[in-house]
Structure formats: C-alpha cells, structure tokens
Amino acid sequence: MIKRLTIFAVICLITFLAGCRSDQLQIKLYAPKTFTPGQPFAIQFKVLDSQGNPLKGAKVSADLNMKDMDHGTVSIPTQEIGHGLYVGQANLQMNGDWIATVKVEHNGESFEEDKSFTIDVQTKLTAHKVTKQVELPNFKLIDQNGQPVTKKDLLGKTVAMTFTYVNCADPTACPVLLGNFNKLQQDIKASGIATDKILLLSISIDPQNDTPIVLKKHAQEMNFDTSYLKLLTGDLPEIEKLTNLLGEHFEKKGTEVIHDNKTFIFDQTGKLTHEFTGSYIDREELFQVVTSQVAPQ
Numbered sequence: 001m002i003k004r005l006t007i008f009a010v011i012c013l014i015t016f017l018a019g020c021r022s023d024q025l026q027i028k029l030y031a032p033k034t035f036t037p038g039q040p041f042a043i044q045f046k047v048l049d050s051q052g053n054p055l056k057g058a059k060v061s062a063d064l065n066m067k068d069m070d071h072g073t074v075s076i077p078t079q080e081i082g083h084g085l086y087v088g089q090a091n092l093q094m095n096g097d098w099i100a101t102v103k104v105e106h107n108g109e110s111f112e113e114d115k116s117f118t119i120d121v122q123t124k125l126t127a128h129k130v131t132k133q134v135e136l137p138n139f140k141l142i143d144q145n146g147q148p149v150t151k152k153d154l155l156g157k158t159v160a161m162t163f164t165y166v167n168c169a170d171p172t173a174c175p176v177l178l179g180n181f182n183k184l185q186q187d188i189k190a191s192g193i194a195t196d197k198i199l200l201l202s203i204s205i206d207p208q209n210d211t212p213i214v215l216k217k218h219a220q221e222m223n224f225d226t227s228y229l230k231l232l233t234g235d236l237p238e239i240e241k242l243t244n245l246l247g248e249h250f251e252k253k254g255t256e257v258i259h260d261n262k263t264f265i266f267d268q269t270g271k272l273t274h275e276f277t278g279s280y281i282d283r284e285e286l287f288q289v290v291t292s293q294v295a296p297q
Helices: 002-024 174-191 212-221 236-246 283-291
Strands: 026-030 041-048 059-066 074-077 079-082 085-090 096-106 109-121 140-142 148-150 158-164 198-204 229-232 250-253 256-259 262-266 272-277
Touching (some): 026 096, 026 109, 041 096, 074 085, 158 174, 158 283, 174 198, 198 236, 262 283
Parallel strands (some): 158 198
Antiparallel strands (some): 026 041, 041 085, 059 074, 079 085, 096 109, 250 256, 262 272
C-alpha cells in the first residue's frame, strides 16, 4: 500500500511539474489603445525567463482573434529588438476586445499564453480632440543648440509635442514619431504655410545620453528644418513636469526606455487641444490640426 502511494505521489509530482513548465516564462503585452484603419497596428511583447531576465533568441509569434466573435485570425510574426522585446505589426479592421495567443519557441521547447487587450478605432471624424483641461506648465529645458526653452517660448504658437530618444531600438516607435514630423515639415513647405507660428518639439526621455550634441547630430540625420523644430533635453524633473501632466509614461530599463507613443497638440494659448495615441498618425489629419490656425504666406 505504501509503495502504491509512493508511486502515485511521484506521478502527481511529475504531472504538477510538467504543468508548471509554462510558468517558467513571463509574457507582457504592450499595445496602443487605438488604431487607424488602413494603418499598421504595432504590438510589442516582452518575454522574461524564470529568473525574470530578458529572453534572447526566441521565435515569438501571435494569433489575434476578437473575443467572443468570429472574424478570422490575424497572425503576426515578430522581430527581436533586444532586451527581451519582440515587435510585430498587424492590419486590424475592427475595434473591440481582442485575444492574442502568444507562442514562444526557444531551445526546442514551445510555450503559449493568451493575453487580452482592447482597442478603439480612430478616424478623422473623431479628430483626436481632448475634453480635459490641460495647460502647459512652467518648465526649463535646452534645445539641440544648448539654448534654453521655456513655456514662454511656446506661447503664441501652435505646438506639436512628442517624446522620443535617440537610441530607441523599436522601429515602430521613435523613428515613426519623428517620421511624422518629417512628413509634416514636407507638407508645410509644399503648402506655403508660414512657420513662424508653428513649433514642433521632440523631448528626450533619455536625457542622460541625449546631450545637445547628440540631438543636433540626430536632427541633421533626420534632415529636419530646425528653424521651427527643436529636440529638447534637460534635467529629468523638468521633463517629468510635462510627462506627468500629459500622462506620458516612460520607464528606463537598462539602455531601453519603455514609453507611450503619443503626440500632443497645444494651441497658441498653451492649452492642449488634441492627443494622438500610437506612433502612426494620419498624415493629412496631423497637417490640418497643426496648420488650422496659421494662414498661408
């Protein structure tokens, strides 16, 4: 009888350990809360091993399905960008509740886990207008030329503001956010709109590494017209005055900075009028919002 119980206990232990193998990996999902039909929807997974360390060299994919609805499966492969981060893109057609069945293959073993997320559709009709009352706070930063920039320098201008950093390894984040500004400058130039009442700002969320010299080189590489575009850096508390007010979350993880992809528009009185969530922004809409208060030359 004792022998049978021992064998039974061993079998149960083996079964229990086998069932717990899936707990050896941890998956975190980062997805924008909104999307624009016809534009790529970027989704990011962070995979950690049993010790909480970033998992390197894994093959990560995901099947996306709407919760409680049968609209087909959207499958996305991912690209490893370092620090346990895997990024993929999908073309989604509907807003609502979604389930991402994430599959991780590593060292001959496979692991699956369901992660849920909810997204809302963005269209030109919604115009990304805000209803909350937010005004620019007093702050002091410096631009790529080492010149001080304060709230006073923003008043009297329509301001487009985003938060990026030079060493961003995610091709769907900072490069796209700054690419929006690049396209906007092209459209402004082509339209003949005066730029003396427009200011485009990218504020560094990695000020320790993003010195004015680094930012100036980056602006040159991006071919920006710096007469009305500034890359700002400065003391972290001064940057946090803006991020905390606007709900722009960022967190330093080694050399990586996990952050929200948002772009904010302020009117000439310093009041927040529009908030774009997600790195991909409709080009025409951004142009219309930024230039609506500025007359052609």
